[in-house]
Amino acid sequence: MKKLLIPLFALVSAAGLAATLYMIFYVAPLERALFFNQKVFYWHVPNWFVLFTSVFVAGLCSAVYLKNRNAKWDDVARAAGELAVVFGAIGLVTGSIWGKAAWGHWWKWELRLTTSLILWLTMVGYVLVRRFGGAGSERLAAGLAVFGVVNVPLVYFAVKLADALQQESAHPQTTVANQLTGSMKTTFQLSILTFFAFYVLLMLVRTSAIRDERRVRDLRERGLDAGILES
């Protein structure tokens, strides 16, 4: 089944990427305030949706792993944690470029950007602990992943929170996406679907690779136990 799923999602992702690019640059009209610069929005926002999903998956699977210590959940959590770092890097870089085009600043220490950076750094911490933490680090990393989940609503509602705290926020409200109409809305929805297909594909590939790594470790242990391999 998985052998079929991976090529299927690869094809859907490739076709979706081509279709969304066509719609973004040839079909969707220019926005009246940001003109051409608004076209960053169509991939920037779905990228953040995928990041939030990835952090949720990592946190949820880590919580299940902490409860039942089944390595399968830990494999999924690890794959999701790594993807959260990749999508977070894309989100922060594209957001910074858009900020320069729209507000004239690469970075502002406002609530949304700061909480986003904290979320990304948390997931970078998760990956680093998994990579260099040694034996038993998976439980510590699982705790970090659960902490990352707590950050997600804070990032999402940061603009509303900034209003409540009477702080200045350069970001638009989260309702902006719901106000899109016509081909802008279709393009945005197609981008979301494409990004989720791409995310599922990367999750399948990465989880499978992590299981292969586990298999290599098991084979090495068998070889060492049998005295075939040297440590």
Add this chain to the structure above:
Amino acid sequence: MTKPLLVLLAAFLLVPLAAAPAVAQEPPTCRLAGPPAPPDPDPSKRPPFYHSPMRQTCEDEISKDPDWWFNLESRLRTQIHVQTSREVTTNNRHVVMAYAAIWIIAVAFIVLLWRKQVALRAEIDRLARELAKAEGDGGGGGKGAT
């Protein structure tokens, strides 16, 4: 499993070529609003005339600085506004930068995954072969792999 990754990599590398003409095309420019309407000629409808006591002082100070008038006129010239609006509407540098950043990060990650996967497959095959060989020989070779 490496084939789908190759398909995706090819798509990532080829698709930007399709978007290039769109980035190069000229977006429509803004049309500037006309000058403000002149004041109503009927004196009865005008608001009461007011002269600030500071006005003469300000005018005297401004007249000492000839560049001030020059700068003001330059700023107000229509062509300056047209040029500024054109810069806003035709600025595609940041869009190109953003999409290039997405492409570079995604392609780098896919290449990394692909190389890792190929190395893992080779390692699994090698270990499985050595184990099978050693088990076939009746165990205990003590050879080579780390």
